[in-house]
Amino acid sequence: MKQISTRFSMAVHILSLITVYPNDLTGDFIAGSVNTNPVVIRRIMGMLKKAGLVEVRPGVGGASLLKTPEEITLLDVYRAVNVIEENQLFRVHEDSNIRCQVGRNIESVLQAELFEAQSAMEHRLAQTTLLQLTSRFK
Amino acid sequence: MKQISTRFSMAVHILSLITVYPNDLTGDFIAGSVNTNPVVIRRIMGMLKKAGLVEVRPGVGGASLLKTPEEITLLDVYRAVNVIEENQLFRVHEDSNIRCQVGRNIESVLQAELFEAQSAMEHRLAQTTLLQLTSRFK
DNA sequence: CACCGTTGTAACCATTGTAGTTATTACTAT
């Protein structure tokens, strides 16, 4: 069973850390909290940077948010780390036999339904902000 | 980017075939419509059988539904082929550092949100029946 | 300027899930 990569949950972890500890956050410190290799963190940070969510100070170290925690939703993070592309959560088999009534129609009909399901999930992700998340930490 | 296996879309294809052509549907014919190897079809049929959705006549060949097409939803199929397990669409990294406020809380707080997102998707799948799908074929 | 801690990347690897394939066995009607 394929699952959505931990890249997403790690990215949320990273952004939460920046929210809670805005100063002097080195990649190594983040790696210590996430409990993984610093290179993995840097890879994800690169994606968050490219998406315009964070800014990193090379050389000296440290990172900060480019939006407020209430402006960043889980959907923004999910999109930033390319964990699932537009309309691609479900993979649909291709090259069905077009000489069969089912084979001819299944792809487009099913894709439409699956797109709706994916959208429902993403819509739910968009309802949660980084601020809401971090405010639940004890 | 990981996507949900084509096992799901193939299973929907198979059930649609049984709906549209209820008689004399051999695995080889199905494989011809799906355009894949018959063993792939049999593997999926095995899962559909185990889930109580279909019944297969060994030896002689042929398959039939154990529920009506309006009773079978996309969620039933999705569950039958084990494409995603309960609360497991999103993988969340484990072993975060519990000595960090974020590391200590992230897993449970995030899991709760992701579960909601997954549920929203599955709820949408449950709204579409096999009958609705096949009635759209031209 | 030289040093040191940091970030940025490339390259490599083991692991895992997928989907196709071949081969063999078991079943059932004729």
Add this chain to the structure above:
DNA sequence: ATAGTAATAACTACAATGGTTACAACGGTG
């Protein structure tokens, strides 16, 4: 018995993941 079918195990190639090592680039500080 035979023919056609389903069931299943074993193997393969492929792709994404997540960790690792290595090294280059950056930027304050002494």
